[in-house]
Amino acid sequence: MSSTLATDRSAEASESGSTAPLLEITGLGVSYGRRAVVRGSARRTRVLADVGLTVRAGEIVGIIGETGSGKTTLARATVGLVRPDAGSIQFDGRDLTALGRSELRDFRRSGRVQYMFQDPLRSQDPDLTVRQIVAEPFAAIGALSRQERAVRAEEALSLVGLDAAEIGSRTPGQISGGQRQRVSLARAIVTRPQLLLSDEPVSALDASNRNLVLGLLDRLRRELGLAVVVISHDLGSLAGIADRVAVLYRGRLVEQGPISEVLEYPRHPYTALLTASAPSVRSGHRLLPAELRAPVGRDPWPDDVGCVFAPRCRFADDACRTEPRPAAVGGPSVPQDHESGAPEASAGDEASAAGHTVVCHHAGSWRARLG
Amino acid sequence: MSRPAEATVEPLRAESAPSTGAHTHVPASAAPVLTVEGLDVTIGRTVRAVRDVSFSLARGEAVGLVGESGSGKSLTCRSVLGVLPPGCRVADGRITLSPSTDTAADGATDADVATLPASESAELTALPRKQWNAIRGRRIGAVFQDPASYLNPSLTVGGQLAEQLRVGRGLSRSEAYARAVELFAAVGLHRPAELYHQYPHELSGGMLQRVLIAIAVSCEPELLIADEATTALDVVIQAEILELLQSLRKEQGLALLLVTHDLAVVAESCDRVVVMYAGEIVEDGPTTEVLAAPAHPYTEALLRVASIGDWGRRELDIIPGRPPETGADLPGCRFADRCAYVTKECTAGPVALRTLDGGRRARCLRPAGPSGETRSAAAADPGLPVPQGAAL
Numbered sequence: 011m012s013s014t015l016a017t018d019r020s021a022e023a024s025e026s027g028s029t030a031p032l033l034e035i036t037g038l039g040v041s042y043g044r045r046a047v048v049r050g051s052a053r054r055t056r057v058l059a060d061v062g063l064t065v066r067a068g069e070i071v072g073i074i075g076e077t078g079s080g081k082t083t084l085a086r087a088t089v090g091l092v093r094p095d096a097g098s099i100q101f102d103g104r105d106l107t108a109l110g111r112s113e114l115r116d117f118r119r120s121g122r123v124q125y126m127f128q129d130p131l132r133s134q135d136p137d138l139t140v141r142q143i144v145a146e147p148f149a150a151i152g153a154l155s156r157q158e159r160a161v162r163a164e165e166a167l168s169l170v171g172l173d174a175a176e177i178g179s180r181t182p183g184q185i186s187g188g189q190r191q192r193v194s195l196a197r198a199i200v201t202r203p204q205l206l207l208s209d210e211p212v213s214a215l216d217a218s219n220r221n222l223v224l225g226l227l228d229r230l231r232r233e234l235g236l237a238v239v240v241i242s243h244d245l246g247s248l249a250g251i252a253d254r255v256a257v258l259y260r261g262r263l264v265e266q267g268p269i270s271e272v273l274e275y276p277r278h279p280y281t282a283l284l285t286a287s288a289p290s291v292r293s294g295h296r297l298l299p300a301e302l303r304a305p306v307g308r309d310p311w312p313d314d315v316g317c318v319f320a321p322r323c324r325f326a327d328d329a330c331r332t333e334p335r336p337a338a339v340g341g342p343s344v345p346q347d348h349e350s351g352a353p354e355a356s357a358g359d360e361a362s363a364a365g366h367t368v369v370c371h372h373a374g375s376w377r378a379r380l381g
Numbered sequence: 382m383s384r385p386a387e388a389t390v391e392p393l394r395a396e397s398a399p400s401t402g403a404h405t406h407v408p409a410s411a412a413p414v415l416t417v418e419g420l421d422v423t424i425g426r427t428v429r430a431v432r433d434v435s436f437s438l439a440r441g442e443a444v445g446l447v448g449e450s451g452s453g454k455s456l457t458c459r460s461v462l463g464v465l466p467p468g469c470r471v472a473d474g475r476i477t478l479s480p481s482t483d484t485a486a487d488g489a490t491d492a493d494v495a496t497l498p499a500s501e502s503a504e505l506t507a508l509p510r511k512q513w514n515a516i517r518g519r520r521i522g523a524v525f526q527d528p529a530s531y532l533n534p535s536l537t538v539g540g541q542l543a544e545q546l547r548v549g550r551g552l553s554r555s556e557a558y559a560r561a562v563e564l565f566a567a568v569g570l571h572r573p574a575e576l577y578h579q580y581p582h583e584l585s586g587g588m589l590q591r592v593l594i595a596i597a598v599s600c601e602p603e604l605l606i607a608d609e610a611t612t613a614l615d616v617v618i619q620a621e622i623l624e625l626l627q628s629l630r631k632e633q634g635l636a637l638l639l640v641t642h643d644l645a646v647v648a649e650s651c652d653r654v655v656v657m658y659a660g661e662i663v664e665d666g667p668t669t670e671v672l673a674a675p676a677h678p679y680t681e682a683l684l685r686v687a688s689i690g691d692w693g694r695r696e697l698d699i700i701p702g703r704p705p706e707t708g709a710d711l712p713g714c715r716f717a718d719r720c721a722y723v724t725k726e727c728t729a730g731p732v733a734l735r736t737l738d739g740g741r742r743a744r745c746l747r748p749a750g751p752s753g754e755t756r757s758a759a760a761a762d763p764g765l766p767v768p769q770g771a772a773l
């Protein structure tokens with residue numbers, strides 16, 4: 011396992027004095043008003059609860075989770091496209107949740123944080139040329155001359171390995187899916203942002219193009235010191251480039267930590283189910299998905315009681331009726347289970363930035379129950 | 382970790398299995414259920430998008446058809462189903478569905494059903510549309526990437542399955558209802574009787590795919606074609622659907638043609654793999670052997686970029702270059718542009734799909750040996766690019 015690269019990188023970071031987090035999200039909550047009224051109730055639906063995430067310059071953080079788990083919502087809240095109803099989002103020392111409407115708009119237009127959308131085909135105007143698409147963010151800023159914009163657009167295109175002379179005058183329909191994704195990336199970095207949020211950049215691509223785009227993200231963080239949050243369900247590729255990973259399940263962060271540690275020895279039953287389910291050309295899995303699923307025919311778990319994962323968790327028991335709190339995981343050894351039921355309060359708070367946290371009452375003991 | 386699984390389906394992989402895991406091995410002598418010979422599909426008049434494709438599936442066998450998008454996988458399986466997109470046609474070749482050996486008399490004797498008796502061999506490309514339609518659904522089932530678009534949004538999912546059972550198997554209304562509920566349970570849907578009355582928009586993507594699988598297997602077909610059927614699902618649901626397909630294979634003796642761009646999915650669930658590139662088959666053989674030592678440089682490249690199930694930091698490999706334009710007429714090997722082992726002979730003339738040892742075939746002048754021997758001539762030829770490194 012090559013953890014040397016990661017270590018080198020954090021050493022570099024501390025030398026350049028940039029260890030203060032660029033982005034620090036704490037206790038984030040987001041609710042949406044219900045569109046359709048289901049069974050007469052008109053409550054707002056909580057889609058993110060108590061989410062905490064820290065990202066440093068030059069760091070790549072992966073976010074994984076099933077569809078609807080709140081990944082896009084988390085990214086959209088971070089760029090101010092969704093108003094949270096709890097928590098704070100500190101970006102470079104400034105609390106974005108405290109900004110007024112026009113301050114927030116100005117911040118978004120500054121291009122310091124860029125959001126790369128899921129599905130480039132839908133987010134790129136089919137009638138614009140590649141050059142125009144890449145220069146689009148400048149229209150909002152309105153600072154540079156036409157000449158300068160053109161130069162910066164070419165620069166961004168070459169950073170993602172595209173030749174402006176070759177494809178600059180084509181429209182999205184005239185380039186391949188992989189190229190389209192790279193155009194999105196060029197557009198996102200043309201304002202020289204400090205933070206890039208990239209939503210499913212590779213889900214529509216084949217393995218080779220997927221690796222190409224992720225490899226580019228890795229290069230950009232090294233060469234530009236860009237901080238990157240990548241939302242992806244491709245665990246294997248993510249593991250190749252990310253430093254840390256956060257696992258979302260129904261709006262809760264159930265586990266986060268150094269990516270190879272989290273994926274290789276998951277402490278949360280959901281993370282374990284995810285890694286066991288990921289297909290691979292080698293049978294390297296230690297666990298089988300079937301042994302991690304809740305038994306068929308078990309009594310249904312009551313709605314909204316205790317742990318969010320309980321309805322699907324094989325290891326759910328009475329202790330899980332109280333909601334587990336984030337707890338720090340120590341070292342590579344197996345953590346102790348707190349059978350007392352007394353959760354380790356907010357012990358994880360300081361540790362969570364660099365360390366490994368898990369939200370499960372039985373984080374240390376469920377493996378033993380696999381027999 | 383030999384704990385028995387409590388799920389309805391068997392785990393895919395045995396813990397102790399070497400390499401790519403335990404597959405249901407089908408005796409080599411098993412009669413093929415489907416034979417495709419010399420299939421050519423053209424788009425418009427002249428664009429040969431599928432070229433001389435030949436392969437077969439034995440009864441109960443799972444075969445994976447892999448390749449990047451545009452390689453002709455979908456056109457191939459759509460040819461088998463007789464549902465080619467407008468403007469595309471089978472220009473040459475034979476697609477034969479062999480007679481079923483163990484067909485029970487049920488359903489097949491139903492006089493209302495305009496179909497071929499299951500005991501007859503059918504050359505599909507010569508069939509009139511009506512008979513082909515009858516075969517599709519009865520003897521060949523199919524599931525695709527976006528299940529929602531194959532269901533009628535204004536009818537309940539149960540109603541749609543029951544309809545298929547009444548038309549395809551001649552069941553009465555009440556028989557069809559009872560069987561539909563049974564089938565929903567069999568594909569792992571909870572509370573099947575309630576689900577029967579739900580509409581497609583009320584269900585998640587994974588549930589819809591299960592509904593489509595229930596419909597596809599409702600007439601107990603001999604062959605199920607799954608074209609990127611799990612691509613849009615998240616990994617947990619994907620694994621569940623793949624396990625479901627395996628259990629259906631075991632229980633119904635179903636042969637499975639799994640079309641995917643993901644080599645890892647094939648590694649997990651197929652006995653044999655057929656690799657396509659730019660409209661042609663470039664390699665095929667038993668999955669375990671092909672993945673352990675790919676003979677064709679393209680398979681080797683695909684393997685390099687696939688998920689290796691190891692969570693360490695690594696250099697992400699790519700396959701440099703791009704496939705030729707669909708149907709492009711090239712003098713020699715269609716992969717030559719991107720091949721690290723290319724020599725002059727490779728582009729001199731067409732390269733044939735040659736038979737190798739161990740039931741394998743490869744379309745390469747210098748295939749790698751079964752124990753991964755390097756292509757000797759490559760070493761003698763200086764200045765060839767090395768097939769690795771993400772050259773941007």
Ligand SMILES: Nc1ncnc2c1ncn2[C@@H]1O[C@H](COP(=O)(O)OP(=O)(O)OP(=O)(O)O)[C@@H](O)[C@H]1O
Nearest residue numbers: 042043045057075076077078079080081082083084
């Ligand atoms: N504008 C909206 N109004 C109401 N509900 C919404 C809205 N956007 C998202 N949701 C709901 O919020 C939840 C989280 O959605 P989100 O898009 O963040 O998930 P995701 O993890 O990005 O999913 P995917 O993997 O499908 O992209 C879902 O239940 C979704 O249906």
Ligand code: SF4
Nearest residue numbers: 317320323330370371
């Ligand atoms: S707290 Fe209980 S239900 Fe939740 S993940 Fe842990 S064991 Fe499962």
Ligand code: SF4
Nearest residue numbers: 714717720727745746
């Ligand atoms: S025939 Fe030649 S160019 Fe084609 S794959 Fe084999 S070695 Fe490469």
Ligand SMILES: [Mg+2]
Nearest residue numbers: 081082128209
């Ligand atoms: Mg999303």
